[in-house]
Amino acid sequence: MRNVTTENVTDVVIDALGKHGEVTPRNREILTALIRHLHDFAREVKLQHGEFLYGCDFLARAGQLSDDKRQEFILLGDILGFEVLVDMLTHPADGTASESTVLGPFYRENPPVLPKGASIVQKHFDNEETIYFEGYVRDKDGNSLKDVIVDVWEDAPNGLYENHDPDQPDYNLRGRLKTDENGHYAFNAVRPVAYPIPDDHTAGELIRAMGHHPMRPSHMHFMIQKDGYRRLISQVFDSRDEYLDNDSVFAVKESLIGQYKPAPKEMGVDLHIEFDFVLTEDETARLAAE
Amino acid sequence: MRNVTTENVTDVVIDALGKHGEVTPRNREILTALIRHLHDFAREVKLQHGEFLYGCDFLARAGQLSDDKRQEFILLGDILGFEVLVDMLTHPADGTASESTVLGPFYRENPPVLPKGASIVQKHFDNEETIYFEGYVRDKDGNSLKDVIVDVWEDAPNGLYENHDPDQPDYNLRGRLKTDENGHYAFNAVRPVAYPIPDDHTAGELIRAMGHHPMRPSHMHFMIQKDGYRRLISQVFDSRDEYLDNDSVFAVKESLIGQYKPAPKEMGVDLHIEFDFVLTEDETARLAAE
Numbered sequence: 001m002r003n004v005t006t007e008n009v010t011d012v013v014i015d016a017l018g019k020h021g022e023v024t025p026r027n028r029e030i031l032t033a034l035i036r037h038l039h040d041f042a043r044e045v046k047l048q049h050g051e052f053l054y055g056c057d058f059l060a061r062a063g064q065l066s067d068d069k070r071q072e073f074i075l076l077g078d079i080l081g082f083e084v085l086v087d088m089l090t091h092p093a094d095g096t097a098s099e100s101t102v103l104g105p106f107y108r109e110n111p112p113v114l115p116k117g118a119s120i121v122q123k124h125f126d127n128e129e130t131i132y133f134e135g136y137v138r139d140k141d142g143n144s145l146k147d148v149i150v151d152v153w154e155d156a157p158n159g160l161y162e163n164h165d166p167d168q169p170d171y172n173l174r175g176r177l178k179t180d181e182n183g184h185y186a187f188n189a190v191r192p193v194a195y196p197i198p199d200d201h202t203a204g205e206l207i208r209a210m211g212h213h214p215m216r217p218s219h220m221h222f223m224i225q226k227d228g229y230r231r232l233i234s235q236v237f238d239s240r241d242e243y244l245d246n247d248s249v250f251a252v253k254e255s256l257i258g259q260y261k262p263a264p265k266e267m268g269v270d271l272h273i274e275f276d277f278v279l280t281e282d283e284t285a286r287l288a289a290e
Numbered sequence: 291m292r293n294v295t296t297e298n299v300t301d302v303v304i305d306a307l308g309k310h311g312e313v314t315p316r317n318r319e320i321l322t323a324l325i326r327h328l329h330d331f332a333r334e335v336k337l338q339h340g341e342f343l344y345g346c347d348f349l350a351r352a353g354q355l356s357d358d359k360r361q362e363f364i365l366l367g368d369i370l371g372f373e374v375l376v377d378m379l380t381h382p383a384d385g386t387a388s389e390s391t392v393l394g395p396f397y398r399e400n401p402p403v404l405p406k407g408a409s410i411v412q413k414h415f416d417n418e419e420t421i422y423f424e425g426y427v428r429d430k431d432g433n434s435l436k437d438v439i440v441d442v443w444e445d446a447p448n449g450l451y452e453n454h455d456p457d458q459p460d461y462n463l464r465g466r467l468k469t470d471e472n473g474h475y476a477f478n479a480v481r482p483v484a485y486p487i488p489d490d491h492t493a494g495e496l497i498r499a500m501g502h503h504p505m506r507p508s509h510m511h512f513m514i515q516k517d518g519y520r521r522l523i524s525q526v527f528d529s530r531d532e533y534l535d536n537d538s539v540f541a542v543k544e545s546l547i548g549q550y551k552p553a554p555k556e557m558g559v560d561l562h563i564e565f566d567f568v569l570t571e572d573e574t575a576r577l578a579a580e
Contacts, residue, residue, distance in 0.1 A: 001535055002542045004371070006378045012540060013371035021501035030341070031500055033334045035370055037327040042375050044323045049380040049393070049523075051320070052373060056363035063353010073346035080325055081294070081303035083342065085332050088296045090339040103339070210321055211311035233339075245291055250302060252292045 010039040062202040069163040074105040075203045078249035079210070091230070096140050097280040101251045103233050106161040107223065111151055111174040119188035120175040123168055125157035130269040131260060134186035135276045137179050137224060144183025145279060151176050151223040152187060159195030191260060191271055192218045194243050207248070217243035217252060222277070227286060229279040236275050300329040352492040359453040364395040365493045368539035369500070381520070386430050387570040391541045393523050395487075396451040397513065401441055401464040409478035410465040413458055415447035420559040421550065424476035425566045427469050427514060434473025435569060441466050441513040442477060449485030481550060481561055482508045484533050497538070507533035507542060512567070517576060519569040526565050 001012050013035050017023050023031070041047070062072040077083040083102045091100040114120065121130075137148045153174040155161050162168035179185045196214035199207050207214050218238040225231045235251065236258045237244060244252050263272035291302045303325050307313050313321070331337070352362040367373045373392045381390040404410065411420075427438045443464040445451050452458035469475045486504035489497050497504050508528040515521045525541065526548045527534060534542050553562035 001537065001540055003544050004374060004378075004540050006375060006382075009371050009375050009378070009540060016500070016502055016540075018501035020503035021498060023499070023501035027499045030335050030337075033331050037331040038370060038372055039375055041323050041327040042372065042379060045320050046379050047320075047376050049376055052367065052376040053364075053393075056361055056367065059349060059363045060353045060356035060361065063350045063356065066350035066353065071346060071350065073349045074343075077342065077346065080328060081299050082328055082332065084294060085296060085299050085329055086337050086339055086342045088294075088299070089332060089336050092296075103343075208311060209313070209317045210306070211308035211313035212306055213310040247291065250291055250294050250299060250306075254292050 006043060010036055013039075058202055058205065065201050069108075070198070071105045072202055074103070075197060076206060078102055078104060078197070078251075079203060079206050079212070081250045084250045087233070091232075094280070096278060097230075098232055098234060098277045099253045099255050100232055100234050101253055101256060102235075102249060103223075104221065104249070104251075106155075106163065107151075107153060107221070108163060108171070108174060111153065111176045112171050114175040114177055114187065116177060116180055116184070117186045117188070118175065118177070120152065120154075120173050121188065121190055122172040123156070125190070128157040129191040129260075129271055131189050131191050131271045131273060132186065132263060132267050132269045133189055133220065133273050133275070134184065135274050136183045137185065137226075137277045137279060138183055139229070139281060140278055144179075144181075145226055145229070146179055146181050146183055148179040148183070148185070148224060148226040148229075148279070149176060150179065150185045151221075151225075152189070153221045154189060154192040154219075155195050157190055157193055159193055164198060188269065189220070192220050192238070194218045194241055197248055212248060213246075214248050215243045215246070216248055217241035217246075224277055224279065226279065228281060228283060230282040230285050232277060232279055234277070236273075296333060300326060303329075348492055348495065355491055359398075360488070361395045362492055364393070365487060366496060368392055368394060368487070368541075369493060369496050369502070371540045374540045377523070381522075384570070386568060387520075388522055388524060388567045389543045389545050390522055390524050391543060391546060392525075392539060393513075394511065394525075394539070394541075396445075396453065397441075397443060397511070398453060398461070398464060401443065401466045402461050404465045404467055404477065406467060406470055406474070407476045407478070408465065408467070410442065410444075410463050411478065411480055412462040413446070415480070418447040419481040419550075419561055421479050421481050421561045421563060422476065422553060422557050422559045423479055423510065423563050423565070424474065425564050426473045427475065427516075427567045427569060428473055429519070429571060430568060434469075434471075435516055435519070436469055436471050436473055438469040438473070438475070438514060438516040438519075438569070439466060440469065440475045441511075441515075442479070443511045444479060444482040444509075445485050447480055447483055449483055454488060478559065479510070482510050482528070484508045484531055487538055502538060503536075504538050505533050505536070506538055507531035507536075514567055514569065516569065518571060518573060520572040520575050522567060522569055524567070526563075 162172040199214040219235040260271040452462040489504040509525040548565045550561040
């Protein structure tokens with residue numbers, strides 16, 4: 001492999017796979033495609049060494065921003081439409097089960113465990129609209145599923161998730177609920193608002209380089225799990241939102257749009273929304289949450 | 291852009307470029323190719339969401355390792371044969387000027403400024419072989435170039451660069467020299483040794499996933515600059531090295547192999563090597579070093 005050229009270097013690197021150790025079949029498949037596409041990308045745009053060094057610095061800065069409260073690379077993957085693609089490849093829509101969409105960078109493990117109907121609100125904002133969010137979780141045959149674990153998380157009325165806002169209590173607007181005997185879940189919350197994804201630092205640098213905007217349409221996040229069923233990661237969007245056709249992370253699905261309606265007085269909240277989910281059976285699926 | 295599919299999402303993201311801000315022509319070119327290749331990669335291997343999350347975590351850890359002494363992304367780019375490709379795209383060989391090769395992750399700015407013939411050695415090792423390294427820098431017509439800035443850096447006889455070895459003095463085995471009136475440079479050093487690139491942490495994870503080894507053939511690094519000439523970043527390899535055909539970063543060029551010979555007694559060192567460089571004129575090149 002002396003004297004590699006711009007033409008043969010890709011084959012030289014791919015041929016080196018496994019020459020000095022074991023390579024799993026999946027690693028070989030992924031690395032071969034990764035090397036080929038990275039190299040083709042560089043050749044197509046005649047990437048210059050200064051641009052490569054800028055890219056290395058950009059990625060290092062993105063890593064340095066990442067900690068248990070911020071995962072910059074998920075955010076960058078979202079901005080490039082990469083996570084929504086990977087999600088569709090992982091969870092192909094089958095026309096029956098609920099559609100999934102991106103996890104996003106804001107999920108936190110071990111949210112507060114709450115009884116059905118409890119509130120996830122730990123701090124109030126002047127502009128908040130209170131909501132009662134409820135629905136059923138069923139299998140594809142329409143059978144109610146009990147004891148399904150339902151994680152929810154959302155941004156506050158100021159457009160910030162609690163882990164990006166030092167003025168919110170820890171785990172504000174996050175909760176873990178269970179469906180009851182009838183497959184019913186419910187919780188009190190506030191109407192999520194449209195918000196800009198973090199556009200400081202590297203995410204903002206990428207958004208500006210793309211000539212794009214950072215806004216996401218209002219949505220409530222869900223992660224829904226039960227042993228024997230495929231875990232569903234999804235979002236419920238607000239039918240009135242102006243960014244539904246213009247999501248900065250390309251994650252909106254028509255089937256995931258819900259409607260907030262004025263609540264009956266006895267609910268004691270401003271708005272009411274009902275949204276049901278259908279899970280796909282998967283014998284091998286084990287609950288990650290417990 | 292509601293209801294993106296695995297098929298249309300790439301065009302949707304590319305169509306969004308510049309919809310909400312300016313995009314420079316070069317950014318559009320680079321981002322279009324980057325998005326297309328990233329998405330094609332994911333589709334080809336049916337990348338799974340867990341693999342995406344592993345990748346995000348891997349990149350975050352690589353960033354967290356990076357500081358002013360370690361640039362993990364250059365290292366990862368080297369291991370994938372990406373930097374050597376980018377270098378060849380940036381500095382196409384023309385058959386006359388000296389060939390370039392990868393910068394690598396170990397360069398440090400502002401090395402000690404030394405007079406011609408000085409030693410870059412600040413610490414001695416039992417197994418070291420002392421060397422006198424000299425040569426001429428010329429233009430393509432064979433004219434000597436004076437006052438050329440020559441940065442050199444190398445690993446110690448223990449296989450470590452000083453910035454990865456807490457037991458070496460700061461800037462050990464680094465120096466900045468100038469050619470004299472006759473275009474001649476010279477310095478005292480130790481023979482560089484073959485060494486493993488850092489194979490702890492993420493670089494090691496990648497090397498092991500590739501089934502590759504981390505060894506690089508012995509080499510002396512050069513960065514050679516003069517106003518009006520294209521900056522040359524290169525390495526001089528050791529003709530006796532066992533890894534010349536097997537470099538973990540694919541960077542060896544036949545024209546960059548030099549020979550260490552027994553030194554005449556009056557030199558006071560073990561070995562002597564002569565290596566000349568030829569620079570390409572470039573009216574627009576300004577010296578970065580001063």
